[in-house]
Amino acid sequence: MMERFYNPVLVKELKLRFRSFKSFSGLMFYLSVISIFIAGFLLLTTEFTGKGFFSPDMSFMMFAVLTIVQMALVLFITPSLTAGAISSEREKQTLNILLTTTQSSTQIIIGKLFSSVAFLVLMLVAGLPLYSLVFLFGGVSPSQLVSIFLFYLVTVIAIGSIGVMFSTITKKTIVSMIATYGSIIFLGGITAFFFFLTMAFHQMGSATGASSSFMTYFWASINPGALMLTLISPSIGDALIELTGIELPVWVTYLIVYVLIIVFSLTVAIKKLRPNMKSNR
Amino acid sequence: MIEIRELTKKYGSFTALDQLNLSLEEGIVFGFVGSNGAGKSTTFSILATLLSPTSGDALINGKSVVTEPEEVRKQIGYMPDFFGVYDQLKVDEYLDFYGASYGIRAAERKVLIPQLLELVNLTNKRYDYVDLLSRGMKQRLCLARALIHDPKVLILDEPASGLDPRARVEMRDILRDLKSMGKTILISSHILPELAEMCDEIGVIDNGKLIAHGNVATIQAQLQGEKRIVVKVAERLHEVRTFFEEDSMISAIDIVDNRSEIAFNYRGTEADQVALLKKAMLADMPIYALSEEEKDLEDVFMSITKGADSQ
Incomplete structure (x- = not known):
């Protein structure tokens, strides 16, 4: 039964990843950044303010900023783990041999993606003890934490899929890496810029009677930062609904768009892995 | 298969x-x-x-x-x-x-x-x-x-x-x-x-x-087409060379390393080769050995790919 679900690429990639010093140093870097951030935050809000105590309000703020910082770190690390998935095999001249085995293109792509996602999940889980410090001080519900982690996972899989797609269609890892970071800048930065731009137009339009609320909603709903803010503080989501007049919660649109990104990216990667074969799956 | x-x-x-x-x-x-x-x-x-x-x-x-x-x-x-x-x-x-x-x-x-x-x-x-x-x-x-x-x-x-x-x-x-x-x-x-x-x-x-x-x-x-024949001569090297030069099926005749050997390309069949040898004996040519130069696969490959290039 287990043999049926056995993915050789996934097992091999996990084995190689955990034997590599790079993985451990990456994990250490991630935990160090989170630790430094938490220690700094606690110092700033207790020692230097002269209060000497940590209120639930502050705990909530720490949770909010930590969530955004963690999202930024995940967005920063994911391409480095996935953008070389196929192109590095090509560069190391191991891809041709892999493609002549009876593994399907789907198995190879999924194995590559899941091995990277597994490592990122490990990073997130390794950061949980630090993250759970906020529970010491209250102000945050466990369900909030769970929903945030689920959306981390969706985002990681989507960015990972984009990375694997670029890694399949480009010949060099460096090109794939640039393209994947470019996609992240678009999703995280350019969408925010467009959000503010369309919001400004919308407000100007409201003054003159015109309205362009859909685009304002759309740009906000595909931005990971905006999603995190609406998850951390539902009042922000309510304000967006009030501003745009669209009742659909941001997380629903985010989920739909990111699932579509995953499906599109993986389909392209699977089709292009063996680009010259008429029969491909 | x-x-x-x-x-x-x-x-x-x-x-x-x-x-x-x-x-x-x-x-x-x-x-x-x-x-x-x-x-x-x-x-x-x-x-x-x-x-x-x-x-x-x-x-x-x-x-x-x-x-x-x-x-x-x-x-x-x-x-x-x-x-x-x-x-x-x-x-x-x-x-x-x-x-x-x-x-x-x-x-x-x-x-x-x-x-x-x-x-x-x-x-x-x-x-x-x-x-x-x-x-x-x-x-x-x-x-x-x-x-x-x-x-x-x-x-x-x-x-x-x-x-x-x-x-x-x-x-x-x-x-x-x-x-x-x-x-x-x-x-x-x-x-x-x-x-x-x-x-x-x-x-x-x-x-x-x-x-x-x-x-x-x-x-x-x-693919060989022409054979390369090597003839060992006891004496009168130049006279033997002139004898072979007169044969229409022989080309690219050389004295090998200025020793007592003559090499040439031969287009004829085995029967033609027997007739040539007989003729040489009758003409009292001082030949004591005649052999076909072995070509290995690399030589064959080189010669036929050269031929294909020139087409």
Whole structure:
């Protein structure tokens, strides 16, 4: 039964990843950044303010900023783990041999993606003890934490899929890496810029009677930062609904768009892995 | 076993393979000769389902590389001319990974791996890291990998390239063992003369076209055309040379190294050759030996590809 679900690429990639010093140093870097951030935050809000105590309000703020910082770190690390998935095999001249085995293109792509996602999940889980410090001080519900982690996972899989797609269609890892970071800048930065731009137009339009609320909603709903803010503080989501007049919660649109990104990216990667074969799956 | 029909591969305006036709029986060892860029690797890549042809098809054990690549992959073991290995993976893990990639069950892999390592003389390297092996060992390991799913056909692109003489001999011995196991082996090599003795058939490819196909002796006989004859002369060297120069079937006559030998190209048949010898004896030419210069496969290859270039 287990043999049926056995993915050789996934097992091999996990084995190689955990034997590599790079993985451990990456994990250490991630935990160090989170630790430094938490220690700094606690110092700033207790020692230097002269209060000497940590209120639930502050705990909530720490949770909010930590969530955004963690999202930024995940967005920063994911391409480095996935953008070389196929192109590095090509560069190391191991891809041709892999493609002549009876593994399907789907198995190879999924194995590559899941091995990277597994490592990122490990990073997130390794950061949980630090993250759970906020529970010491209250102000945050466990369900909030769970929903945030689920959306981390969706985002990681989507960015990972984009990375694997670029890694399949480009010949060099460096090109794939640039393209994947470019996609992240678009999703995280350019969408925010467009959000503010369309919001400004919308407000100007409201003054003159015109309205362009859909685009304002759309740009906000595909931005990971905006999603995190609406998850951390539902009042922000309510304000967006009030501003745009669209009742659909941001997380629903985010989920739909990111699932579509995953499906599109993986389909392209699977089709292009063996680009010259008429029969491909 | 292998049927190649009108196989053509074009890259833009460049034709890498031009309507290649080839039919190979089961269990034979086929040597593919050609200079760099002649189309050997392109042919092998198409057979290994890594490239699709622009037109034409190739069938391996009745399965089309174009429409049934998944089935073809089960039938073939492929060894590319250049390949890499994974860092930080041990020899047995390397074979285990590829075994699993071919859908072989874990219990079977445990039995198979030591057997394959024994076949390629790497038993003592089982727990060594793959990237630390020598080039010859990596080549042998790659061959073991290509054999892990017990394929009927082996496609080996330059398996001996970059190997030292000892590693080449070891590789040749392994290929002999595989031949005796009844595998159909397609092999390309720059050192084909060394492998010629174990090849049942040879194909010569040049500019994407198959210009000769058959067993080694047939190809030599077919393509040599003119023989190079060497005559040993006891005395009166220049007189003997003048005698041969008068024969219309003789050309490119030379005195070899200014010694008592004359060499020339001869276009005639064996009967013509007997008549020439008789004539020389009657003319009292002081000849004490006449022999045909042996051409090895490399010479034949060089001469026929030169001919194809000039066409």
